[in-house]
Amino acid sequence: MLLFFQIMFTEFIAEMGDKTQLMLVALTSRFKLRDIIIGTAAAILVLNGLAVLLGGFVSELIPTWLIRLIAAAAFLFFAITSLKGDDEEEEAKEENVSRFAPLTVFCTFFVAELGDKTQLTAITFGANEGMNAAVTVWLACSIGLFAADILGMLIGYLLKSKTPDGLLNTLAFFIFAIFGNITMHEGLGLLLGKNHPAVFPVTMIIAVLFILASTFVFMKRIHRDKAEPNE
Structure with missing residues (x-):
């Protein structure tokens, strides 16, 4: 039992303040809390299971640079x-695509967390503990990681209910943009x-292209918002 709490x-x-915790805050602007919990919990169980049972096999099989x-x-x-925000057409499609939300969260969290310090x-x-304690290590790691990430989810939804429309989307944009470029x-x-x-120049080129794409999407959003009252 002492080992369980020590690992947890x-x-x-280890997860507090990590990029995946902040990522979950940003995901709350796009998905329902239920979908984020399901997707995150599944990803955590799979990731920690791979880590405990296979050790470094996954990291060795998939190049770290490709993961990044x-x-x-x-x-x-x-x-x-x-940044794009929501429009009426997207809201009409939401019911049709909602069933894929947990899978989207799962894939995003899985890739972001793969090879991270928590894994x-x-x-x-x-x-260190061997296969005899594999289940204990797996459960303790999963619960500890999920407990830290649930804080990110709750913070995100608290902000969502207390902040003006569009502010959380803007916050999400900056969180994803910063971590994306890093x-x-x-x-x-x-x-x-x-x-x-070539590392810095290529990074800057990608950043400039990202800024141009973001500007285009933002201007399109402004044009859409101005046109809506007249329709």
């Missing part, structure tokens, strides 16, 4: 879609080499 507390502390680039692309995509913590505990830089650094002269 360690995982909880996929995560960066997901962050930037969510940044732009958060490395689970791998370390799994290696993760992109990390991925390029792992792919080309941290000190490679």
Whole structure:
């Protein structure tokens, strides 16, 4: 029992302030709390199960640079879609696509968390305690990680209910944009080499393209909002 609480507390502390916790705050502007809980819980159970049972196999099988680039692309995509906001057509489609929301949250969280320090913590505990304690390590890591992430969800929904319309979407945009560009830089650094002269220029080019795309989406949103009262 002491081992269980030790692992759970360690995982909880490791996740506090992590990018995935902040990511969940941003996801609350797009998905229902139920969908985020289902998707996050499933991703946590799978990730920690892989970490405990397979150790570093997943990280060795999938190049870290590829994981980072996929995560960066997901962050930037969510940044732009958060900036886009909601219109009547999207709201009409919401019922049809809502069943895919948990899967979307699962994939986003899974990619973002893969190879992160919390997963490395689970791998370390799994290696130290052995297969005899695999279930204990798996449950303790999962509960500790989920407890920290649930705080992110609750904070996001508290902000959503207390802030003006559009403010949380703007906050989500900046959260995803910042982590997207940072993760992109990390991925390029792992792919080309941290000190490679092309890493910074390529990162800047991607950032500029992202800014241009965001500006286009934002201007389109303004045009849409101005046109709605006249319809």
